[in-house]
Amino acid sequence: MTDGLAGRAERRQHIAEQAGNSSGRVFQAIGSSIEVANVTKRYGPFCAADDISLTIQPGEFITLLGPSGSGKTTLLNLIAGFQKLDSGEILVDGKPIHHVPTHRRGFGMVFQSYALFPNMTVSQNVGFPLRMAGMDRETTERRVAETLEIMRLSEHALKTPSQMSGGQQQRVAIARAIVMRPKVVLMDEPLSALDRRLRESIQIEIRELHQTIGSTILFVTHDQGEALTMSDRIAVLDAGKIVQVATPVELYRHPETRFVASFVGESNLIEAEIVQKRGSTMTLKNKAGYVFNAESRNAIDVGRATVLVRPERIAISNEPASNTTQATVTSAIFLGEILRIEAKMESGETLLIRCSDIAGRAMPSPGDTIHVSWGAEDCWVLA
Numbered sequence: 001m002t003d004g005l006a007g008r009a010e011r012r013q014h015i016a017e018q019a020g021n022s023s024g025r026v027f028q029a030i031g032s033s034i035e036v037a038n039v040t041k042r043y044g045p046f047c048a049a050d051d052i053s054l055t056i057q058p059g060e061f062i063t064l065l066g067p068s069g070s071g072k073t074t075l076l077n078l079i080a081g082f083q084k085l086d087s088g089e090i091l092v093d094g095k096p097i098h099h100v101p102t103h104r105r106g107f108g109m110v111f112q113s114y115a116l117f118p119n120m121t122v123s124q125n126v127g128f129p130l131r132m133a134g135m136d137r138e139t140t141e142r143r144v145a146e147t148l149e150i151m152r153l154s155e156h157a158l159k160t161p162s163q164m165s166g167g168q169q170q171r172v173a174i175a176r177a178i179v180m181r182p183k184v185v186l187m188d189e190p191l192s193a194l195d196r197r198l199r200e201s202i203q204i205e206i207r208e209l210h211q212t213i214g215s216t217i218l219f220v221t222h223d224q225g226e227a228l229t230m231s232d233r234i235a236v237l238d239a240g241k242i243v244q245v246a247t248p249v250e251l252y253r254h255p256e257t258r259f260v261a262s263f264v265g266e267s268n269l270i271e272a273e274i275v276q277k278r279g280s281t282m283t284l285k286n287k288a289g290y291v292f293n294a295e296s297r298n299a300i301d302v303g304r305a306t307v308l309v310r311p312e313r314i315a316i317s318n319e320p321a322s323n324t325t326q327a328t329v330t331s332a333i334f335l336g337e338i339l340r341i342e343a344k345m346e347s348g349e350t351l352l353i354r355c356s357d358i359a360g361r362a363m364p365s366p367g368d369t370i371h372v373s374w375g376a377e378d379c380w381v382l383a
Ligand SMILES: Nc1ncnc2c1ncn2[C@@H]1O[C@H](COP(=O)(O)OP(=O)(O)OP(=O)(O)O)[C@@H](O)[C@H]1O
Pocket: 043, 046, 048, 066, 067, 068, 069, 070, 071, 072, 073, 074, 075, 222
C-alpha cells in the first residue's frame, strides 16, 4: 500500500502482461450492463423500492447512496437475487434475470462482514469459488496467485483470517469476489467496519481495482464522501425512490432537490427572490436586500427560490466591498488547512463558511462583523 501511483500503474501493466494482455487491464473489459426497470418491492404495506428505474453501463462504477432505510440494500438484494421483486424487471446484458437463482447469476459479492472461512488460509479462501466451479488445480493456483497479487496479498497467502487485520481480511473478501472474473461485482457497505484512514486507502484500492478488472461495480454506501471519491456515477435514494443519478461533480454542483443538496456535501440553502431571468442566469435578492447572480438549468419562474451556496465558495473580507453582504460571526474554528466559520447574515440565516485562504488572516471571534459574497458560478438555484 506504499507504492506511488506510477508504481501501481506499472504493477498493473506487469500483471496484465503476465496474463497475456497488453492493454493494462488484467481481466479485460468484461463488465455487464444492468437495466433496472420499474422495480417495486414491498414488505407488507411498506414500499422499500418504489418503481425504481436505473440503467448501469457496462464496466461502470455506480454507487447507491442514501440515508439508513432508504432502500439501498433492498435494491442490491433484488439485483443479487436474495430478494424477489413484486413488479418490474431486471435485465443483465439485455436478458431478464429474475428467474435465475443467485448462485447462477455469476456476480462477485462483498459485504460489510468479511464472511471468510476461519479454518482456511487466504489462498484457500480465495480459491474456494474456483474449486466449487470445478476448475482444474493448475488454473486455480494461477488465478489465485494472480488475484492475490492484484490485491497485494501474496505475502499473506498462507495465513488464516484470524492472523490478519480487518483491512487485510476485507481485501481477501474482495479477492474472493473477483477471482471468478465476474462481469458484475456487488459491494454492500464493504468498508463501514474499518477506521477512517484504512477506509480511505481501501477506497482508492477498490477504485484502481475497478480500472484493472473492468467489471461493472455496484457499490452501496450511506457515506457521501465515499460515494464522491469512488464512483463514475451516483444514484441517490430517499424513501425507496431514486431522486437523482449523476456524476459526483454534477451531483455536488447541481443537485436537483434540497434533499440531495443537503445530503451530498455541506451546504447553505438561502431563501431569495428571483427578480430577473436571462437564460440560465438569474438575478436574485435575499431577505436583507443582497443582490447576486446565480445559475440554474432547471425550469424556474421568477419568484421565490432556494439557492445552494457551498461553504468553500463563499468569499469573506473584513471591510465592505462592492456587492458584499454583512454577517456576524457566531463561531470560528481553526481546522488546520481551513477555517470553519459560522456567521449570521442580516437576513437572519446562518451561513457556514470554509475558508482556505488563511495565510495572514486574523482569526475571527464571535461577534465580529465580516463581509461575505459569492459569484454566479458559486451558487445554484434549486428546482
Ligand atoms: N425483510 C424485511 N422486512 C420488513 N422490512 C424490511 C425488510 N428489509 C428491509 N426492510 C425495510 O425496508 C427499508 C429499506 O431497507 P434497506 O435495508 O434496503 O435500507 P438501506 O438504505 O440499505 O439502509 P441501511 O443503510 O440502514 O442498511 C427499511 O425501512 C427497512 O426497515
